[in-house]
Amino acid sequence: MALPTFEPPVQPSPGTGRKTKFNLLKAEFGEGYTQVTRAGINHRRRELTLVWEVLIDDQAWAISDFLEQRGGDRAFYYTPPRESVPVKWTCEEFDDTVNNDGTRKIAATFVQSWTHEV
Numbered sequence: 001m002a003l004p005t006f007e008p009p010v011q012p013s014p015g016t017g018r019k020t021k022f023n024l025l026k027a028e029f030g031e032g033y034t035q036v037t038r039a040g041i042n043h044r045r046r047e048l049t050l051v052w053e054v055l056i057d058d059q060a061w062a063i064s065d066f067l068e069q070r071g072g073d074r075a076f077y078y079t080p081p082r083e084s085v086p087v088k089w090t091c092e093e094f095d096d097t098v099n100n101d102g103t104r105k106i107a108a109t110f111v112q113s114w115t116h117e118v
Contacts, residue, residue, distance in 0.1 A: 003117055005086060006066055006078040009059045010052065016081050017049030046087070046112040048080055053105055060096060060104035067091050067108060075113040088113045 023039040052063065070076055070091065077086040094108035 003088065004066075004070075004076050006076050006089075008052070009062050010055070011081060012050040013053040015051065017047075018080075019047040019049075021045050021047065042114040045114075048089070048110040049107070050110065051105070051107045054099065055104045055106060057104065060106055063106050063108075064094070064096050067094050075115050075117050078110065088115070088117075090115075 021044075023043045023045065025037050025039045027035045029035070052059070055063070066076075072090065072092040075088045075090050078089050079086045089110040090113045091108050091110050094106060097105045097107075099105055
């Protein structure tokens, strides 16, 4: 079965956080000498922090239902803001908060996935 594409009803609020982690193998020797090498062909992993500050219930449910259906372990495609190519992600956690005015706020962390799901 093909991976679904996450298409939120509205774009995330400005301020999307982007972080890149490199998985490296390091061997430290005496006198400060260190050898470093990449751990595998997919040693670079991106992480996105997305926030939707003001959502009506239908918008919030669309986002949270999609993420809950994926269960944290099943990947999906999503095209980050200001990019044009979809990337495979998982989302292990997100927060859903009711604002004082009755709108909702969702904050989610997407981690790039290198699984073989297609």
